[in-house]
Amino acid sequence: MRTDADVVVVGAGIIGLAAARALRLRHPGVRVVNLDKEDSIGSHQTGHNSGVIHSGVYYRPGSLKATLVASGRSELIRLCQEHGLPLDRCGKIIVATRESELPRLHDLSRRAEANGVRAELIDREAMRRIEPHVEGHRALHVPDAAIVDFGEVARHLAAELVAADCEVRLGSPVRAIERDGDQVVVSGEFGELRAQAAVNCAGLHSDVIARSSGLSPSTRIIAFRGEYHELRPASRHLVNHLVYPVPDPQFPFLGVHFTRMTDGAIHAGPNAVLALAREGYRWRAIDPAELAGLARSPALRALARRHWRTGSGEVVRSLSKAAMVRALRRLVPELTTRDLIRCGSGVRAQAVAPDGTLLDDFVIERDGPVVHVLNAPSPAATASLAIGRHIADLVPLPAR
């Protein structure tokens, strides 16, 4: 039967767009259509994040994260340089603020080496030369960390695709991806699109779209809001670049940190609180159906049992600016509540296993003609161009 496209990609976040780009480069002339439910590019994770091109320190050697960040980050830097997209290779420090964190800082240094990342353990004096207002025992200096505007990158990728005769259709919510013989039918209020293959890059809704196609992923997406504060312009001298704590190895989030953005603002955060809706950008955003699903979910109960202490700390820091400032003062002791103003949030799509394990690595699975991106948390934006190629390798298209 005639098809409307060769591949339909659900989601025009940075991963869906990078997948479409890689398909077009791999199969010149391929007809790709990206569908997104929102009216603008980068409305969710891609447009609401810290904007850091991670260098690959944290990830388990051999994991998809470690492999895809290594190649994706340099490709992304090249893309930004070639097309004049905002980019600053400012470097970062990871700071041990307590002596008890020193062994983990040393572990991170060894991991950086195993992942081929340039990183140097520096003493307090060297650290203070880079960040004069930061306090700590020792730090790991990672000179190759950089900042970018991932929303801008995504808009650039979309424009490239349109210029190459691919389609990016906004305002097109997808309800289901179904199989019909050896073709797929992607449907929604816009009607139906028939294609040879489909890719599910629906971020916060990727498990729902996967189930619509008949796949029963054992994981479910749980949405974690990350709230940001911003240093008042008069307090920006407190932080020069990127300042991170030593992360808790039990938790896939990096802990509240300071990030310089490409527009010069300094963000502090994000924390990690359970969102009460998939797109719960504030406490008031509550989706009763999602809440009922969470209440029934063994994954959430198991997660709450494992992480209740960390989780309650995150909630306190969300509700109380003073508590957030106390956490940040471990890195910058001079900070006061007057230095910070609230400035928005992002919501992470985090896959959680039935036993409450927060999946650390990227999860990308092929089910016949459909490829599903089931877990693409940070640093997926950094690795996006490499993830796109990984997806293109999996999409079953005959060579032309």
Ligand SMILES: Cc1cc2nc3c(=O)[nH]c(=O)nc-3n(C[C@H](O)[C@H](O)[C@H](O)COP(=O)(O)OP(=O)(O)OC[C@H]3O[C@@H](n4cnc5c(N)ncnc54)[C@H](O)[C@@H]3O)c2cc1C
């Ligand atoms: C607070 C925060 C900080 C982060 N910091 C960093 C960082 O510094 N560095 C880094 O590398 N990564 C970071 N990340 C992670 C990074 O932002 C994500 O990994 C990445 O953006 C994921 O891209 P995506 O395309 O999968 O998801 P998204 O950007 O969420 O895109 C998914 C798209 O699918 C669309 N969609 C969903 N359902 C449907 C449907 N039914 N029909 C049609 N369209 C649909 C949505 O509208 C959306 O546009 C951070 C994330 C957050 C939330």
